[in-house]
Amino acid sequence: MIQFDNVNKVYEGDVKAINNVDLTVPDGEMVILIGPSGCGKTTLLRMVNQLETISSGSILLNGEDVTTLDKIEMRRKIGYVIQSNGLFPNMTIEQNMMIVPQLLGWDRAKKRDRFNYLMDLIGLNPDEFKKRFPHELSGGQQQRIGVARALAADPPVMLMDEPFGALDPIIRARLQEEFLQIQREVKKTILFVSHDIDEAVKMGDKIVLLRDGEVMQYDTPAEILNHPKNEFVNEFVGSDRVLKSMSLYTVKDLYKAFTLKPNFESKDIRTINEDTSLRVAISMILNQEADQLVIEDNEGNNHGSLTMDLLEQFLHKEIKGQEG
Amino acid sequence: MDTFNKRTALVVKILLWTAIAAFFIWGFSQGMFRQIYEQPGLFLELLGEHVLIIFASGFAAVLIAVPLGIFVTRPAFRRTEWFIVTVANLGQTIPSLAVLALAMGVLGIGVEAAILALFVYSLLPILQNTIAGLDSVDENTKDAARGMGLTNLQILWKVELPNAVVSIIAGIRTALVINIGTAALAYLVGAGGLGVWIFTGIRLFDNSYLISGAVPVTLLAIAVDLLFRYLERVLTPKGLILAREANEA
Numbered sequence A: 001m002i003q004f005d006n007v008n009k010v011y012e013g014d015v016k017a018i019n020n021v022d023l024t025v026p027d028g029e030m031v032i033l034i035g036p037s038g039c040g041k042t043t044l045l046r047m048v049n050q051l052e053t054i055s056s057g058s059i060l061l062n063g064e065d066v067t068t069l070d071k072i073e074m075r076r077k078i079g080y081v082i083q084s085n086g087l088f089p090n091m092t093i094e095q096n097m098m099i100v101p102q103l104l105g106w107d108r109a110k111k112r113d114r115f116n117y118l119m120d121l122i123g124l125n126p127d128e129f130k131k132r133f134p135h136e137l138s139g140g141q142q143q144r145i146g147v148a149r150a151l152a153a154d155p156p157v158m159l160m161d162e163p164f165g166a167l168d169p170i171i172r173a174r175l176q177e178e179f180l181q182i183q184r185e186v187k188k189t190i191l192f193v194s195h196d197i198d199e200a201v202k203m204g205d206k207i208v209l210l211r212d213g214e215v216m217q218y219d220t221p222a223e224i225l226n227h228p229k230n231e232f233v234n235e236f237v238g239s240d241r242v243l244k245s246m247s248l249y250t251v252k253d254l255y256k257a258f259t260l261k262p263n264f265e266s267k268d269i270r271t272i273n274e275d276t277s278l279r280v281a282i283s284m285i286l287n288q289e290a291d292q293l294v295i296e297d298n299e300g301n302n303h304g305s306l307t308m309d310l311l312e313q314f315l316h317k318e319i320k321g322q323e324g
Numbered sequence B: 001m002d003t004f005n006k007r008t009a010l011v012v013k014i015l016l017w018t019a020i021a022a023f024f025i026w027g028f029s030q031g032m033f034r035q036i037y038e039q040p041g042l043f044l045e046l047l048g049e050h051v052l053i054i055f056a057s058g059f060a061a062v063l064i065a066v067p068l069g070i071f072v073t074r075p076a077f078r079r080t081e082w083f084i085v086t087v088a089n090l091g092q093t094i095p096s097l098a099v100l101a102l103a104m105g106v107l108g109i110g111v112e113a114a115i116l117a118l119f120v121y122s123l124l125p126i127l128q129n130t131i132a133g134l135d136s137v138d139e140n141t142k143d144a145a146r147g148m149g150l151t152n153l154q155i156l157w158k159v160e161l162p163n164a165v166v167s168i169i170a171g172i173r174t175a176l177v178i179n180i181g182t183a184a185l186a187y188l189v190g191a192g193g194l195g196v197w198i199f200t201g202i203r204l205f206d207n208s209y210l211i212s213g214a215v216p217v218t219l220l221a222i223a224v225d226l227l228f229r230y231l232e233r234v235l236t237p238k239g240l241i242l243a244r245e246a247n248e249a
């Protein structure tokens, strides 16, 4: 758990970067820090592992004030990933990834096992990559190694500063998916900086929206999208926020919300799987691929038909209905 | 265009080697190298003095300039950089003859004065290359290292120095090659070296002395240059060669 308690940061020259921030990152959750460039995301992140000093207030890591901890020891228990991967060009992939275990004095067998496990986790062949150097890898592969390196000593907490920000959109989307998969398995407590609201909605258990060093809203992605607290949040998430919020729900959420009759009328109506997001469902209907889609679960059972009308009803019930 | 350049380079190379071969054939046929084989004992003695001056001064300069370069690149002492580089620069801007004279003023006549002068002369190239090498390490890489819990010493040893090694060796090479030429002036402070024959040749208008002294000095400079280029190559971590190639591509 990471707790920010009335945290302030003033840089030399009276630059107020962080203003009275209070927030808690619960155990095992991924909290996304988002906001315009220069709003203090990186500063807030770097105060946790003491790469920046805290001007006033306190940050507690599992209940302990970070300023009272031994910096070096503490940092070895926190995974740290940055945008430009920060791999050491003079070291092999294996040396890079095992740097913290090496510093912690792990024996060779333990390091080898851990290396193989992590390479499997990020989908790279351990034997093929072990002796290679960072510059022999693609950008996506380098970033995967950067993430795996942060996980090397199995730290309970991870700090990630726009880890996928430098990748092209297709690779970025793939790494986001992969990392979500990994997080489901490892359940780290993560503070993750992003400047991309779509990434935040996709990855975050919760989202912190910052402006000029102040927290504008700290909520689940659905709350941020459906109930922006003020005009700034509203503008930041964009006028297509309703559409964005549809990506948070699946067809399954929709048929569970209504009692629908199975649709056996026509055999040639197209089907849609229950795990498809509602955002995709809408575009399928809008693309006039069909005016209705038969909902199918993973066992192939028929759960009735999905129409624009039904989507609208769901929207009112789930999203607007919570208002006020 | 490319093959044209290659062909030109080849022609130039052939002409150069032919000229060099012609020079040596002429030199030997005219007995220009005769001092070497007529007085082999003296030749070895002068060569020994020359080499001693160069390596003693170079070694001392490495011992001082590399740690100094490390010192001024530490964030806490960064403010001292301009001062230290300026002082080292001073040693370089003063003409070599004047540095020799000053050294003689301090240590009197002898080998020590020559070593001191060349030591002062070597500081700047080694210092500058050490600083440049350490500065060439990406800030993000250092930040990642710090964030993962490496101590400052571990960052220096595991990240900064391996990345700076090529540059440092290049600085040592530059310093030594310059010094091999400058060491010919050591004769003027009574430190011996092959300069003895060169100045004798000038004074007596005897080209055999001049060439018996100057040619070995030149060959020594070329040999040291090649040796250190080789060291640069073998001591560069493989990952850095790949990094450089990736950046050039």
Ligand SMILES: Nc1ncnc2c1ncn2[C@@H]1O[C@H](COP(=O)(O)OP(=O)(O)O)[C@@H](O)[C@H]1O
Pocket: A011, A012, A015, A016, A017, A035, A036, A037, A038, A039, A040, A041, A042, A043, A044
């Ligand atoms: N080392 C520093 N010294 C002075 N000001 C800084 C420093 N680092 C960041 N700032 C300022 O603090 C503010 C927040 O910066 P930062 O945390 O990097 O923002 P973000 O990561 O959200 O883009 C900016 O106004 C920036 O100019």
Ligand SMILES: [Mg+2]
Pocket: A041, A042, A043
């Ligand atoms: Mg930033």
